[in-house]
Amino acid sequence: MKVLIRTESELKEFTGVSMALSIESLSPHLAFSWAEDQLITILGQSLYENLLNAYADGTLEEPAQAKLKVLLPYVQKPLAALAVYSFMQEGGVMISDQGITADRDRSAFQWQQQKAESHYLESAYRSLDRLIVFLLANKADYNNWSDTLYHSSQANLLINSPALFNEHINIRSSYRTFVALLPHLRQVQERQILSLLGEAFLADILANLNDEKYKDLLRYLRPALAFLSMAEAIEVLHIELTGDGALLYSLRTNVGNMQEQHAPASSELARSALRYQERGRSWLQDLREHLNAQASAEKYPLYFNSANYEDPTEIGQSYQQDFNSNMYNGL
Numbered sequence: 084m085k086v087l088i089r090t091e092s093e094l095k096e097f098t099g100v101s102m103a104l105s106i107e108s109l110s111p112h113l114a115f116s117w118a119e120d121q122l123i124t125i126l127g128q129s130l131y132e133n134l135l136n137a138y139a140d141g142t143l144e145e146p147a148q149a150k151l152k153v154l155l156p157y158v159q160k161p162l163a164a165l166a167v168y169s170f171m172q173e174g175g176v177m178i179s180d181q182g183i184t185a186d187r188d189r190s191a192f193q194w195q196q197q198k199a200e201s202h203y204l205e206s207a208y209r210s211l212d213r214l215i216v217f218l219l220a221n222k223a224d225y226n227n228w229s230d231t232l233y234h235s236s237q238a239n240l241l242i243n244s245p246a247l248f249n250e251h252i253n254i255r256s257s258y259r260t261f262v263a264l265l266p267h268l269r270q271v272q273e274r275q276i277l278s279l280l281g282e283a284f285l286a287d288i289l290a291n292l293n294d295e296k297y298k299d300l301l302r303y304l305r306p307a308l309a310f311l312s313m314a315e316a317i318e319v320l321h322i323e324l325t326g327d328g329a330l331l332y333s334l335r336t337n338v339g340n341m342q343e344q345h346a347p348a349s350s351e352l353a354r355s356a357l358r359y360q361e362r363g364r365s366w367l368q369d370l371r372e373h374l375n376a377q378a379s380a381e382k383y384p385l386y387f388n389s390a391n392y393e394d395p396t397e398i399g400q401s402y403q404q405d406f407n408s409n410m411y412n413g414l
Contacts, residue, residue, distance in 0.1 A: 085139040086113040087155070087162055097156075097163035098203070109166050118165035121207075122158055125215055127230040134158060150224045157214045164207035171200055208259065215258040232262050239289055240268055241276070241304050251309035252359075263320055267312040271363075275311060276304065279371060284385040300383075303370035310363030317356045 091102045123131050134151050137143050143152040237243040245261035254260040288297050375395045378387040
């Protein structure tokens with residue numbers, strides 16, 4: 084079985100675990116495993132297999148494989164951490180004909196295990212983000228890195244990087260979180276944003292994101308997109324649909340791992356989604372008012388000549404309901 088980590092010394096280098104943890108014990112978690120799947124999701128099947136074969140065949144030292152050799156430690160670090168984390172889920176128990184048993188004399192206290200699990204999972208996720216950043220910065224060196232969402236995650240979006248999203252909502256500038264949000268970003272942009280701007284105007288903005296003429300519009304567009312996307316995502320990302328129905332995943336506050344629960348979305352998540360939605364709609368309303376006030380035949384002509392433009396001198400006062408009362412506040 085081919086694996087990307089073969090020795091205890093490599094394992095210790097990337098995780099700091101004791102040399103007493105053997106590769107044989109960890110091998111089920113290194114290949115055909117959840118840990119390997121996380122790497123394939125980012126690298127794509129083609130690039131992953133090229134790296135795996137070159138490592139297994141001992142050809143990484145050849146000049147033709149120099150780029151793969153540079154890539155290797157970026158892949159080994161998260162793989163090792165994920166494999167150790169996965170191993171810890173079962174390392175304290177033994178499964179035999181007698182069932183599942185645990186060695187109470189040698190097992191760590193529960194809080195120690197939880198702290199270690201949290202550390203390795205956090206280390207893995209940070210390393211996965213470093214891998215993505217490396218690949219994005221070196222696309223030209225890895226021509227077969229294309230069959231993955233991460234390769235094209237920056238295309239045709241008003242918010243085209245996790246750093247930009249992070250300016251409005253803290254996602255720790257994580258590429259993995261950003262890619263999880265992509266379907267929601269695209270849906271909000273292609274429906275709500277497009278409905279306001281019109282297809283031609285939105286296309287022109289996307290083609291000129293770095294142009295000074297659209298700098299003031301992006302001040303409204305990006306927070307609107309971020310908040311509305313988060314409102315849609317917050318009640319969806321923790322749900323998995325299976326043959327047995329919908330499962331809810333929640334992060335336990337005192338543990339660094341995911342726990343599966345058969346339960347509906349919490350009321351707190353629903354309230355958070357509503358708050359994000361209200362803020363996003365508020366930014367869209369501000370954008371509409373800005374466009375109507377500023378658009379002319381010279382400035383924003385694509386909007387000015389569209390059916391969406393409203394002459395501000397002819398618009399009656401609009402109102403928005405205060406969700407905490409029956410009163411409506413003038414905008």
